[in-house]
Amino acid sequence: xxxxxxxxxxxxxxxxFAFLYLPIVLLVIYxxxxxxxxxxxxxxxxxxxxxxxxxxxxxxxxxxxVRVAFLSASIATVLGTLAAVxxxxxxRFNGRTxxxxxxxxPLVMPEVITGLSLLLLFVSINFAxxxxxxxxxxITFSLCFVAxxxxxxxxxxxxxxxxxxxxxxxxxxxxxxxxxxxxILPAVISGWMLAFTLSLDDLVIASFTSGPGATTLPMxxxxxxxxxxxxxxxxxxxxxxxxxxxxxxxxxxxTKSREVRRRRDEQAALGNH
Amino acid sequence: MNIVSxxxxxxxxxxxxxxxxxxxxxxxxxxxKIALSDLEYGQPPYAPQFSFSDGWGEFWxxxxxxxxxxxxxxxxxxxxxxxxxxSLQIAFVSTVLTLLIxxxxxxxxxxxxxxxxxxxxxxxxxxxxxSFLIRVYAWIGILKQEGLxxxxxxxxxxxxxxxxILSTNKAVYIGIIYSxxxxxxxxxxxxxxxxxxxxxEAARDLGCTRIGAFWKVTAxxxxxxILAGCLLVFIPAVGEFVIPDLLGGSGTLMIGKTLWIExxxxxxxxxxxxxxxxxxxxxxxxxxxxxxxxxxxTEQSR
Numbered sequence: 001x002x003x004x005x006x007x008x009x010x011x012x013x014x015x016x017f018a019f020l021y022l023p024i025v026l027l028v029i030y031x032x033x034x035x036x037x038x039x040x041x042x043x044x045x046x047x048x049x050x051x052x053x054x055x056x057x058x059x060x061x062x063x064x065x066v067r068v069a070f071l072s073a074s075i076a077t078v079l080g081t082l083a084a085v086x087x088x089x090x091x092r093f094n095g096r097t098x099x100x101x102x103x104x105x106p107l108v109m110p111e112v113i114t115g116l117s118l119l120l121l122f123v124s125i126n127f128a129x130x131x132x133x134x135x136x137x138x139i140t141f142s143l144c145f146v147a148x149x150x151x152x153x154x155x156x157x158x159x160x161x162x163x164x165x166x167x168x169x170x171x172x173x174x175x176x177x178x179x180x181x182x183x184i185l186p187a188v189i190s191g192w193m194l195a196f197t198l199s200l201d202d203l204v205i206a207s208f209t210s211g212p213g214a215t216t217l218p219m220x221x222x223x224x225x226x227x228x229x230x231x232x233x234x235x236x237x238x239x240x241x242x243x244x245x246x247x248x249x250x251x252x253x254x255t256k257s258r259e260v261r262r263r264r265d266e267q268a269a270l271g272n273h
Numbered sequence: 274m275n276i277v278s279x280x281x282x283x284x285x286x287x288x289x290x291x292x293x294x295x296x297x298x299x300x301x302x303x304x305x306k307i308a309l310s311d312l313e314y315g316q317p318p319y320a321p322q323f324s325f326s327d328g329w330g331e332f333w334x335x336x337x338x339x340x341x342x343x344x345x346x347x348x349x350x351x352x353x354x355x356x357x358x359x360s361l362q363i364a365f366v367s368t369v370l371t372l373l374i375x376x377x378x379x380x381x382x383x384x385x386x387x388x389x390x391x392x393x394x395x396x397x398x399x400x401x402x403x404s405f406l407i408r409v410y411a412w413i414g415i416l417k418q419e420g421l422x423x424x425x426x427x428x429x430x431x432x433x434x435x436x437x438i439l440s441t442n443k444a445v446y447i448g449i450i451y452s453x454x455x456x457x458x459x460x461x462x463x464x465x466x467x468x469x470x471x472x473x474e475a476a477r478d479l480g481c482t483r484i485g486a487f488w489k490v491t492a493x494x495x496x497x498x499i500l501a502g503c504l505l506v507f508i509p510a511v512g513e514f515v516i517p518d519l520l521g522g523s524g525t526l527m528i529g530k531t532l533w534i535e536x537x538x539x540x541x542x543x544x545x546x547x548x549x550x551x552x553x554x555x556x557x558x559x560x561x562x563x564x565x566x567x568x569x570x571t572e573q574s575r
Contacts, residue, residue, distance in 0.1 A: 009381035016378030020400055023411035026421060083289035090286055102293040104564045110512020112529045113549045117300030124303055140296040201404045204514055218406050225519060229414050237407040244402045
């Protein structure tokens with residue numbers, strides 16, 4: 001039996017996606033509103049975007065956020081990939097249960113708890129709060145997301161290839177970087193991107209762990225949102241959504257072309273035999 | 274193998290292990306310790322403070338000064354108990370509603386034509402990547418008194434006075450459903466997509482009605498996905514802060530918000546820590562359940 005796409009299915013998909021996208025679309029539309037009153041349409045204008053680039057506080061916050069996100073995503077990707085390898089390759093070691101627990105728990109841990117606990121750590125070791133504390137906090141929770149993403153790819157990877165390389169005298173680390181890493185690279189890249197956007201997004205953990213001089217963009221947006229909806233915030237949000245959307249589309253196109261190339265290579269290899 | 278190369282081989286485990294011990298487990302022990310400490314005016318605002326220069330005797334006397342005072346305070350004040358109960362209730366209701374919206378969506382996606390499915394999947398994942406804060410913020414403009422929803426309903430003539438949605442629990446439900454819908458859809462979709470359609474066919478051949486076959490076969494087989502989705506929505510929703518703070522009103526009690534207020538507005542770190550500990554105890558059962566499900570799923574895909 002072919003799967004049938006009934007009218008009921010089509011309607012529920014359309015309604016589901018309308019629900020998911022309508023609020024974002026409205027937000028984008030109203031960022032181009034001439035009027036300061038957010039809910040009254042008064043004509044098309046890009047003046048709020050111009051306003052943004054004159055708002056030094058906002059630009060500073062954006063710069064802090066991008067630096068934190070880049071640094072924390074990069075370190076979290078390395079640590080998360082290591083953790084994924086440890087989880088998949090080493091099925092038996094002392095304290096594996098604790099390790100597995102520590103990798104999975106932050107995925108569902110309420111952010112207020114993670115934020116509070118990390119703050120208490122930084123205070124008790126007298127670590128000055130600011131840029132570095134936010135970065136360390138972000139590394140910690142995003143490394144777990146990277147670990148899960150990479151792990152799911154690593155599980156299906158045929159390890160005998162790497163073992164063959166080692167049998168032929170390749171040192172373990174080199175065998176890993178030459179054979180395994182290229183195969184799991186798409187997962188590692190999407191892990192990095194996930195870590196980057198998680199860090200870009202985070203309000204709660206950053207609010208707990210940040211200090212003077214390290215206000216991130218979400219913290220800035222939050223403090224303005226509390227005062228009410230303004231077209232400037234709509235404009236910032238639209239820019240952020242645009243950047244992330246373009247990033248995700250590029251990344252998925254890249255993985256797709258890799259996949260196509262790999263399949264072509266495989267077919268060519270089969271043809272030669 | 275000598276010791277050096279043994280350690281080198283284990284570095285893969287040791288580095289992330291130590292990182293997580295230091296930045297994940299240790300902080301929790303600190304929360305527990307501070308929850309048992311006394312509030313003090315100063316920086317940081319709690320006593321006692323342990324330091325490495327303490328002798329053993331002093332360490333012991335500080336250790337014995339820890340007590341359950343903060344927890345007794347929490348039990349004595351109905352604000353905190355109500356926060357917990359109301360968090361659980363809001364999270365539960367939102368999870369059920371998210372399932373009711375998410376299941377038909379996942380089901381429809383799983384039955385879409387082959388070429389369309391990857392695009393639909395991408396469209397569900399995409400909102401994941403856009404900021405949580407932005408998505409919650411987008412609803413303020415829609416739900417408020419002179420917002421877009423009320424304008425639309427007034428224009429359609431369905432209502433005559435604007436509905437009051439923002440700053441009530443209704444807005445919190447909408448916010449949670451909206452923000453966590455992809456978490457519900459993705460696990461359900463992946464179980465439904467793998468499902469063997471011929472099972473439904475067999476049930477129909479054996480005389481099952483269409484709804485009967487759906488209920489007895491499709492819904493049963495989707496149970497692991499439904500459970501995973503519900504846990505992924507319920508657990509973070511209980512401790513949610515942004516949604517009740519931005520969309521809810523002063524009457525919206527949720528534990529994440531109460532903790533935030535204790536910490537940032539009242540600077541009461543000891544009570545905030547005690548709240549965190551209780552929140553963790555409340556969530557420990559669903560979290561462990563979730564972890565076991567995760568571990569099982571990984572084992573199966575091996």
